[in-house]
Amino acid sequence: MERSALHHQPDHQSALAFAPFVRGDEKGLQHLVLSVNGIKCASCVQRIESTLAREPDMAEARVNFSTQRLNLVWKGTAAQADHLAAVVEQLGFGVRPFDSTVNHTESDREANFLLLCLAVAGFGMGNIMLMSVPLWTSTTEVMGFATREFMHWMSALIAIPIVLYSGRPFFRSAFAALSKGHTNMDVPISVGLVLTTTLSIVETMRGAEHAYFDSVVMLIFFLLVGRYLDFRARRTARAAASDLLAMLAGTALVIENGQPRRIAIRELVAGMRVDVAMGERIPADALVIEGTSTLDTSLVTGESLPQPVGKGEPVYSGMLNLSAPLSLQISRPADNSLLADIVRLMEKAEQGQARYVRIADRAARFYTPVVHLLALLTFLAWVFIGHMAWQPALIIAVSVLIITCPCALGLAVPVVQVLATSLLMKRGVLVKSGDAFERLAAIDALLLDKTGTLTVGHPELVDPQSYPSAQLALAVSLARKSRHPLSKALAAAFTGPVADLDVAEFPGEGLAATVAGQQVRLGSRLWCYAPQADGNVDHLELWLAIDGKPQCRFIFADPLRSDAAVTLRALEAAGLNLHLLSGDRPEAVAHVAGVLGLAKAQGGLKPADKYDFLEQLKAAGHKVGMVGDGLNDAPVLSGADIALSPSTAIDMAQNAADIVFMGDRLDAVRLALVTARRTQQLVRDNFLISIAYNIVAIPMAMAGYVTPFIAALAMSSSSIIVIINSFRLKRGL
Amino acid sequence: MDVMIYLIPLALVLGALWLGVFVWTLRSHQYDDMQGAAERILLDDLPEAPRVPPAV
Numbered sequence: 001m002e003r004s005a006l007h008h009q010p011d012h013q014s015a016l017a018f019a020p021f022v023r024g025d026e027k028g029l030q031h032l033v034l035s036v037n038g039i040k041c042a043s044c045v046q047r048i049e050s051t052l053a054r055e056p057d058m059a060e061a062r063v064n065f066s067t068q069r070l071n072l073v074w075k076g077t078a079a080q081a082d083h084l085a086a087v088v089e090q091l092g093f094g095v096r097p098f099d100s101t102v103n104h105t106e107s108d109r110e111a112n113f114l115l116l117c118l119a120v121a122g123f124g125m126g127n128i129m130l131m132s133v134p135l136w137t138s139t140t141e142v143m144g145f146a147t148r149e150f151m152h153w154m155s156a157l158i159a160i161p162i163v164l165y166s167g168r169p170f171f172r173s174a175f176a177a178l179s180k181g182h183t184n185m186d187v188p189i190s191v192g193l194v195l196t197t198t199l200s201i202v203e204t205m206r207g208a209e210h211a212y213f214d215s216v217v218m219l220i221f222f223l224l225v226g227r228y229l230d231f232r233a234r235r236t237a238r239a240a241a242s243d244l245l246a247m248l249a250g251t252a253l254v255i256e257n258g259q260p261r262r263i264a265i266r267e268l269v270a271g272m273r274v275d276v277a278m279g280e281r282i283p284a285d286a287l288v289i290e291g292t293s294t295l296d297t298s299l300v301t302g303e304s305l306p307q308p309v310g311k312g313e314p315v316y317s318g319m320l321n322l323s324a325p326l327s328l329q330i331s332r333p334a335d336n337s338l339l340a341d342i343v344r345l346m347e348k349a350e351q352g353q354a355r356y357v358r359i360a361d362r363a364a365r366f367y368t369p370v371v372h373l374l375a376l377l378t379f380l381a382w383v384f385i386g387h388m389a390w391q392p393a394l395i396i397a398v399s400v401l402i403i404t405c406p407c408a409l410g411l412a413v414p415v416v417q418v419l420a421t422s423l424l425m426k427r428g429v430l431v432k433s434g435d436a437f438e439r440l441a442a443i444d445a446l447l448l449d450k451t452g453t454l455t456v457g458h459p460e461l462v463d464p465q466s467y468p469s470a471q472l473a474l475a476v477s478l479a480r481k482s483r484h485p486l487s488k489a490l491a492a493a494f495t496g497p498v499a500d501l502d503v504a505e506f507p508g509e510g511l512a513a514t515v516a517g518q519q520v521r522l523g524s525r526l527w528c529y530a531p532q533a534d535g536n537v538d539h540l541e542l543w544l545a546i547d548g549k550p551q552c553r554f555i556f557a558d559p560l561r562s563d564a565a566v567t568l569r570a571l572e573a574a575g576l577n578l579h580l581l582s583g584d585r586p587e588a589v590a591h592v593a594g595v596l597g598l599a600k601a602q603g604g605l606k607p608a609d610k611y612d613f614l615e616q617l618k619a620a621g622h623k624v625g626m627v628g629d630g631l632n633d634a635p636v637l638s639g640a641d642i643a644l645s646p647s648t649a650i651d652m653a654q655n656a657a658d659i660v661f662m663g664d665r666l667d668a669v670r671l672a673l674v675t676a677r678r679t680q681q682l683v684r685d686n687f688l689i690s691i692a693y694n695i696v697a698i699p700m701a702m703a704g705y706v707t708p709f710i711a712a713l714a715m716s717s718s719s720i721i722v723i724i725n726s727f728r729l730k731r732g733l
Numbered sequence: 734m735d736v737m738i739y740l741i742p743l744a745l746v747l748g749a750l751w752l753g754v755f756v757w758t759l760r761s762h763q764y765d766d767m768q769g770a771a772e773r774i775l776l777d778d779l780p781e782a783p784r785v786p787p788a789v
Binding site: 041042043045046063064065066067108111112115116119120123126127130131147150154158 | 737741744745748749751752755756759764765766767768769772773775776
């Protein structure tokens with residue numbers, strides 16, 4: 001279980017107050033839902049649950065692994081929340097209050113509703129088959145008229161409540177579409193279900209030979225399977241939206257009349273004075289009124305070097321305070337901050353996305369009028385050309401509706417999607433939205449972020465073996481006390497024994513400590529008395545000085561992902577136009593572009609610049625994908641036709657992304673693209689199979705040759721062929 | 734053929750029994766965290782495992 005110890009990164013939000021998010025119930029129990037960061041395996045779940053179970057007053061502590069949420073219930077007061085959260089944090093997990101006012105149970109309820117409908121339909125299908133199989137395989141002469149009647153009435157007794165119960169997802173959706181004046185796939189399904197049931201009841205009442213109850217229930221069952229699979233594929237995408245709101249659910253320490261008080265970030269107003277401790281995020285856009293520090297701005301600007309700030313300078317929400325406490329005056333409240341601007345830009349971008357029409361809906365638009373027109377033509381032809389009475393003509397017309405069963409159509413997309421999703425998940429690629437494959441397969445241009453996407457995303461010590469180990473050990477002894485990215489990188493590069501020192505941190509300059517009577521310093525060139533830069537400013541560096549003499553220069557770099565170059569070549573070979581867009585310094589961007597052989601690269605871009613670039617490409621008719629990980633990428637991720645993020649990206653980027661890939665290999669992007677294209681090929685095959693089936697079946701139905709047995713056979717065989725075809729996905733990937 | 738009078742209701746009762754069990758599993762939140770259930774099977778029992786919570 002060493003695995004768990006490695007991947008837990010302490011979060012920087014330990015100073016949050018959790019009590020405002022606790023909900024008490026009438027039995028005196030306190031409820032709190034926490035979003036937990038870093039649960040990767042079963043042992044994480046066990047560590048959290050068993051540790052919390054030892055807390056006094058704990059009634060329940062249960063981790064939901066799928067949603068990464070921790071559900072806490074305890075006896076006592078709301079104030080205990082902070083302690084409980086701290087317990088989880090000490091285990092090495094990041095925790096955030098999850099705003100339970102956000103209605104996140106909606107999708108759970110919907111999934112349960114579909115499952116229940118599916119189970120009821122399955123129950124009905126099994127029992128009706130008991131009666132249908134004898135009806136199909138025997139004749140009235142053998143079984144007798146009374147037995148046939150009995151079986152029809154029993155089928156009716158089972159089928160009618162089941163149509164009313166399990167048909168609701170289709171009736172609701174059809175009604176909703178019709179009341180808005182347009183149509184969807186559920187309209188012909190509902191019409192077919194109602195007509196077939198009514199027809200079967202009428203036929204049973206007049207003692208006719210055929211009733212279609214088995215077809216109705218089978219139709220509902222197969223369609224619900226497709227519907228449930230589709231819902232499962234899209235569920236995670238919906239959960240993402242509520243996580244986004246949770247980001248604004250933190251708290252800030254406000255100083256009012258000299259008294260500190262914690263309030264929720266969204267209650268901040270302009271002019272308030274806020275204290276931000278070391279390691280906290282800036283809660284809202286503000287001006288520094290006291291203190292100097294360095295900020296990790298990489299999430300906001302993509303800049304890889306920490307930025308110094310001092311009195312009177314503006315800071316933006318989402319930046320991380322690294323080295324010293326700051327006092328701020330809020331200039332814009334949280335819902336008017338840079339973060340909120342980015343959220344708004346994302347919402348705007350998502351509204352644009354809504355115009356995308358899924359392939360299944362395009363098929364439905366074509367399907368509905370054609371099928372109803374055919375049924376109508378059949379009826380008219382039999383009455384006016386065939387001179388048939390209207391009742392049998394109506395039966396033939398309805399059988400056209402039944403036989404053109406949208407089963408295969410309903411399964412064509414979801415089966416392939418669920419297979420592809422689980423295949424990718426096994427290889428560390430998570431697909432969050434249902435139509436991600438369709439959109440990914442269509443792109444012809446791909447925008448790439450630099451820091452954290454093409455590169456690993458954090459600095460690493462270059463060539464650790466080249467430094468004398470005594471100096472490295474001394475430097476690490478200082479560095480391990482600091483949260484600065486370079487200090488962390490230095491500490492990560494050394495595994496030997498280190499000394500426990502009393503280290504002072506000087507924001508923007510460096511660290512100092514006294515070792516065996518000697519003054520030791522670690523930090524910037526100037527801080528360590530080293531000569532002025534020799535022109536090579538591209539390197540990230542730390543210096544070590546002892547008693548005023550520079551001893552050693554540590555060089556850092558944010559290394560490229562090991563397979564970046566190969567993957568980019570493969571993506572270009574797949575016909576994609578690649579663009580590198582970064583907020584980092586242009587010279588750093590140009591260097592990376594040169595190494596990777598990227599012709600189109602731009603640096604120094606702000607979030608809005610990136611978004612404009614995307615809009616231009618889209619306006620020129622391109623289908624654009626985006627791979628990015630930072631806050632500054634979030635609007636582009638939302639606006640792009642398809643967005644991918646590494647799992648190291650900030651939550652907001654991951655929420656905006658359709659596909660999240662784990663591990664340090666960029667190859668996942670290529671894998672997702674190949675899978676998506678293969679998926680679309682199979683979906684098109686499935687539609688072709690459905691069409692071929694209809695070309696055979698519809699003339700038969702129009703000629704009046706369809707019995708319940710033929711209808712059932714045709715329906716299930718077409719569905720099964722579609723499913724078998726979908727399983728070809730595993731071949732050739 | 735008279736035996737069908739008993740057999741068909743019997744089949745219905747057995748089917749309804751299964752449906753009832755399924756509804757019970759659904760109501761007791763056994764499908765809420767499928768991934769977690771798959772991982773938890775690998776663990777030894779917790780000392781005093783916390784109970785399955787009610788709906789959140």
